[in-house]
Amino acid sequence: MRKIEHIGIAVKDLKTSNALFKRLLGSEHYKEEEVAGEGVNTSFFQVGETKIELLEASREDSPISKFIEKKSEGIHHIAFDVEDIHAEVLRLKAAGFEILNETPKDGADNKLVVFLHPRSTNGMLVELCQNKNN
Numbered sequence: 001m002r003k004i005e006h007i008g009i010a011v012k013d014l015k016t017s018n019a020l021f022k023r024l025l026g027s028e029h030y031k032e033e034e035v036a037g038e039g040v041n042t043s044f045f046q047v048g049e050t051k052i053e054l055l056e057a058s059r060e061d062s063p064i065s066k067f068i069e070k071k072s073e074g075i076h077h078i079a080f081d082v083e084d085i086h087a088e089v090l091r092l093k094a095a096g097f098e099i100l101n102e103t104p105k106d107g108a109d110n111k112l113v114v115f116l117h118p119r120s121t122n123g124m125l126v127e128l129c130q131n132k133n134n
């Protein structure tokens with residue numbers, strides 16, 4: 001794993017949270033993107049070499065709706081940048097981690113993504129991200 005690619009934050013309302021994070025970080029979000037496969041609308045803020053990804057549910061059965069209902073708004077996952085996502089999946093599986101999707105799926109920002117179940121990572125949802133142009 002090369003660096004923290006982004007920190008995902010579950011929010012109820014993207015517009016309200018865009019304004020809050022603009023006040024917090026002192027800069028505007030640089031893009032918004034819907035990822036229909038995940039049931040989310042996202043916005044991104046650059047913070048040095050990493051990013052904050054705000055996630056709003058775009059449908060009732062989105063993982064974000066369930067998370068906010070059971071817990072609250074707040075940190076939802078940490079995403080690590082990897083060079084070869086297939087090799088990382090094999091390495092992490094052999095090391096005993098529970099992979100939620102062994103076949104990488106389309107994420108935001110031109111990425112392929114894989115998730116690890118929080119019950120195998122001390123309660124933290126982990127995302128692996130590989131740039132599609134790698």
Ligand SMILES: CC[C@@H](C(=O)O)C(=O)SCCNC(=O)CCNC(=O)[C@H](O)C(C)(C)COP(=O)(O)OP(=O)(O)OC[C@H]1O[C@@H](n2cnc3c(N)ncnc32)[C@H](O)[C@@H]1OP(=O)(O)O
Binds near residue numbers: 053070
């Ligand atoms: C924008 C695209 C992409 C990107 O490019 O960056 C994204 O970031 S998409 C983000 C949204 N997508 C996902 O989260 C996909 C992966 N998540 C899942 O598959 C599910 O959410 C889950 C993690 C398997 C949980 O689903 P489910 O089992 O249906 O939910 P429960 O509410 O029953 O939870 C079971 C268990 O897990 C705990 N949990 C759930 N979510 C989280 C979380 N984000 N962080 C930590 N723990 C989490 C939940 O509390 C339950 O624990 P117990 O109550 O102790 O059983």
Ligand SMILES: [Co+2]
Binds near residue numbers: 006008077127
């Ligand atoms: Co993410």
